Amino acid sequence: MTELDVRSARSDQLVAGQKSQWEIIVGLEVHAQVTSQAKLFSGASAAYGGAPNAHVSLVDAAMPGMLPVINRYCVEQAIRTGLGLNAEIHRVSRFDRKNYFYPDLPQGYQISQYKSPIVGEGEIEVEPEGEDAIVIRIERLHLEQDAGKSIHDLSPSETFVDLNRAGVALMEIVSRPDMRSAKEAAAYFNKLRAIVRALGTCDGNMEEGSMRADVNVSVRRAGTREWGTRCEIKNVNSTRFMMAAIEYEARRQIEILEAGGSIDQETRLFDPDKGETRTMRSKEDAHDYRYFPDPDLLPLKLDEAWIAEIKASLPELPDAKKKRFMSEYGLSLYDARVLSSDSESAAYFEAVAKSRDAKQAANWVTQELFGALNKKGLELAASPVKAEALGALLDLVKDGTINGKIAKDVFAKMMETGEAPGAIIEREGLRQVTDTGAIERAIDALMAAHPDKLDDVKQNPKAFGWWVGQAMKATGGKANPQKVNEILRAKLGV
Numbered sequence: 121m122t123e124l125d126v127r128s129a130r131s132d133q134l135v136a137g138q139k140s141q142w143e144i145i146v147g148l149e150v151h152a153q154v155t156s157q158a159k160l161f162s163g164a165s166a167a168y169g170g171a172p173n174a175h176v177s178l179v180d181a182a183m184p185g186m187l188p189v190i191n192r193y194c195v196e197q198a199i200r201t202g203l204g205l206n207a208e209i210h211r212v213s214r215f216d217r218k219n220y221f222y223p224d225l226p227q228g229y230q231i232s233q234y235k236s237p238i239v240g241e242g243e244i245e246v247e248p249e250g251e252d253a254i255v256i257r258i259e260r261l262h263l264e265q266d267a268g269k270s271i272h273d274l275s276p277s278e279t280f281v282d283l284n285r286a287g288v289a290l291m292e293i294v295s296r297p298d299m300r301s302a303k304e305a306a307a308y309f310n311k312l313r314a315i316v317r318a319l320g321t322c323d324g325n326m327e328e329g330s331m332r333a334d335v336n337v338s339v340r341r342a343g344t345r346e347w348g349t350r351c352e353i354k355n356v357n358s359t360r361f362m363m364a365a366i367e368y369e370a371r372r373q374i375e376i377l378e379a380g381g382s383i384d385q386e387t388r389l390f391d392p393d394k395g396e397t398r399t400m401r402s403k404e405d406a407h408d409y410r411y412f413p414d415p416d417l418l419p420l421k422l423d424e425a426w427i428a429e430i431k432a433s434l435p436e437l438p439d440a441k442k443k444r445f446m447s448e449y450g451l452s453l454y455d456a457r458v459l460s461s462d463s464e465s466a467a468y469f470e471a472v473a474k475s476r477d478a479k480q481a482a483n484w485v486t487q488e489l490f491g492a493l494n495k496k497g498l499e500l501a502a503s504p505v506k507a508e509a510l511g512a513l514l515d516l517v518k519d520g521t522i523n524g525k526i527a528k529d530v531f532a533k534m535m536e537t538g539e540a541p542g543a544i545i546e547r548e549g550l551r552q553v554t555d556t557g558a559i560e561r562a563i564d565a566l567m568a569a570h571p572d573k574l575d576d577v578k579q580n581p582k583a584f585g586w587w588v589g590q591a592m593k594a595t596g597g598k599a600n601p602q603k604v605n606e607i608l609r610a611k612l613g614v
């Protein structure tokens with residue numbers, strides 16, 4: 121047992137094998153691309169896409185004699201991220217060469233940080249869905265270069281190399297092996313993504329590969345303390361795949377161990393089509409890379425005042441936002457979690473809640489809006505209903521122009537057409553009927569049509585609901601429900 125080994129799986133997290141119960145141990149190495157216009161050591165564009173090899177400087181192409189120059193902006197983003205992870209900022213850090221040969225890495229080494237990373241230990245609070253919050257420790261964050269891309273599918277006999285990505289700044293954020301389930305790992309990744317997005321240090325765009333995870337998985341028999349041999353699943357770029365990969369990999373290891381075999385330390389790939397992991401290469405150890413300090417780069421020394429300045433400029437982070445949503449708006453922990461998890465949702469909610477009933481606003485955003493967006497497969501940014509329009513709809517309920525039920529129909533139309541609620545209400549004649557004369561006439565007609573139900577409601581108070589339903593239906597759902605209740609009670613004598 122080591123001092124790292126502080127968390128034990130809860131009994132409901134254990135995985136049953138044929139012979140015994142097993143604990144899953146997960147640690148993540150997340151590569152997050154710094155939102156910088158230029159690369160880490162050159163002035164070439166770091167923009168996604170572009171014609172192949174359009175964003176390549178002589179430094180990125182590793183021409184002889186070229187010298188790397190550190191990009192101050194990228195260093196600042198690493199510090200911001202470190203502060204956002206409640207981590208130690210190292211006043212002195214170093215860059216090392218990590219040697220390996222890939223066609224898409226013309227230097228023959230990656231400039232990374234090995235023994236002296238810019239950011240040391242930290243921790244973040246993570247909230248697995250439907251579970252209590254847990255603390256996951258961060259081991260380190262270091263800056264390093266991304267590699268280029270080999271393209272194998274343009275020709276049957278040749279491989280092409282695109283160096284646009286070569287030299288782009290990455291922050292590698294390494295967790296402690298603190299996670300005990302696929303769900304915890306996904307929650308950790310999502311929280312990390314929410315933090316870097318709130319900080320603006322990484323756009324978190326997983327489709328473009330701006331954030332991807334290497335997932336370390338091992339298993340051990342429940343109740344034992346020594347670590348199992350781990351396998352690393354490379355470059356997982358969605359939390360759904362991450363969870364599937366962890367679950368598959370844990371089962372694979374358990375089966376081998378229960379059959380008396382042993383786990384080979386290796387790097388594996390997850391195949392999303394087959395839902396399984398397979399061997400990519402046997403895992404290198406650090407000494408295989410022959411790390412050594414890059415003689416072209418001086419130690420990176422940080423100025424106290426600069427760190428303080430960055431600290432003072434940090435935005436409100438998701439956890440602080442969550443707490444504020446609970447205290448300022450009286451939201452439940454659940455709603456506060458959902459609405460603070462990304463800055464777009466938070467801003468949308470606050471725009472709707474401003475000078476309105478905040479709990480009602482939270483309900484509309486988390487249930488009606490998110491539900492409808494989900495159905496349409498749309499992101500919040502692409503929502504046909506903007507915060508101002510949803511706010512206007514709530515105002516129309518509050519001032520009695522429409523009732524709550526009609527509001528849902530109007531909202532559905534807003535989602536379809538992107539129109540303002542007022543326009544839909546006027547065009548479709550959905551204004552609430554508060555004219556008691558009209559409601560009375562509708563109720564009189566109902567009573568004349570159903571004389572048999574009149575006695576019924578006197579003996580059985582539950583039958584009153586039937587009358588309310590019929591009266592609402594008779595007015596096309598537009599009647600003021602309170603007035604309908606009052607008039608019905610008076611006329612039926614209940």
Ligand code: MN
Nearest residue numbers: 151232264292
């Ligand atoms: Mn790395």
